[in-house]
Amino acid sequence: MKWAEISILTTHEATEAVADIFHGLGTSGVVIEDPELVNSYRRSGTWDYCDIPEAEETGTVTVKAYLPADDALDDKLRLLAERIGGLGGHDQDKGHGLVRWQEVREADWADAWKNYFFPVRVGDRLVVKPSWQEYLAGDGDLVIELDPGMAFGTGTHQTTVMCLRLLEETVRPGDIVFDVGTGSGILAVAAAKLGAGEVRAVDNDPVAVRVAGANVAANAVGDRVTVAAGDLVSGLAGQADVVVANIIADAIVRLAPAVPDRLADGGVFLAGGIITGRLGDTVDAVLAAGLTVERVLEDGEWATILARKGDG
Secondary structure, three states, X not given: OEEEXXXXXXXXXXXXXXXHHHHHOOOOOEEEXXXXXXXXXXXHOOOOOOOOOOOOOOOOEEEEEEEEOOOOHHHHHHHHHHHHHHHHHHOOOOOOOEEEEEEEEHHHHHHHHHHHOOOEEOOOOEEEEEOOOOOOOOOOOEEEEEOOOOOOOOOOOHHHHHHHHHHHHHOXXXXXXXXXXXXXXXXXXXXXXXXOOEEEXXXXXXXXXXXXXXXXXXXOXXXXXEEEEOOOOOOOOOOEEEEEXXXXXXXXXXXXXXXXXXXXXXXXXXXXXXXXXHHHHHHHHHHHOOOEEEEEEEEOOEEEEEEEOOOO
């Protein structure tokens, strides 16, 4: 199958809005190429080896997505350009706002991931390792074997890293965990490896459900992790000790009112994927739902909220 690889040059501020526009057009996922993030990983030493050069210009972010190269493509490209052009009218600096695209084969696209994905330590114990890389695990390492496929969430973006670190702090043996908008399944797999007794992962993208299911199987946690289509309301029943949603601010704002009913008393809500410019109204939505915000982590332009139901 042939795909159109579409690239938007934008700013950190507008990254979330551009990703949301792509999702509105029916893309299966987004790729965010952030030179500031790459530089931070090069300097931190979390990559054992990296041949990507240091970026001098870090103000421009490239957001990529993939659409089928079919008869509907031209109309979608025109609509995309209109919506990107309209960002300025919503007081967002879209930067270049340049739309570029090229036709790629699915196999070529899949191989392109491998040039930018290395083993990464993201916490005291968690290590994210691409399936095609070798890694010698140390004592206590919990290695997540990951093939991102067409789903967002490779373990290297700030939003995913913050969620993984908070899961490391909050998941206790035997916990029930709900992963909303699971993407590649990385957070669900991490929760299981951290000792959760049951993890239920949902996503409204069928490609993400397939990819997450494959990653669950590859990490041999299928006895504790289920992956299904749905969201917090339609796809999950009962209550969890931890609900994690690494999505986008608008989705978290919509999701927040339903979270308390899905949390046990003292349960934790981890909300990631929030651009810092939207942090205030996202926190307001979480507070309005009756949860207590205990911590906010920030990394670059991104933020993650840890909130709790009751006193804990």
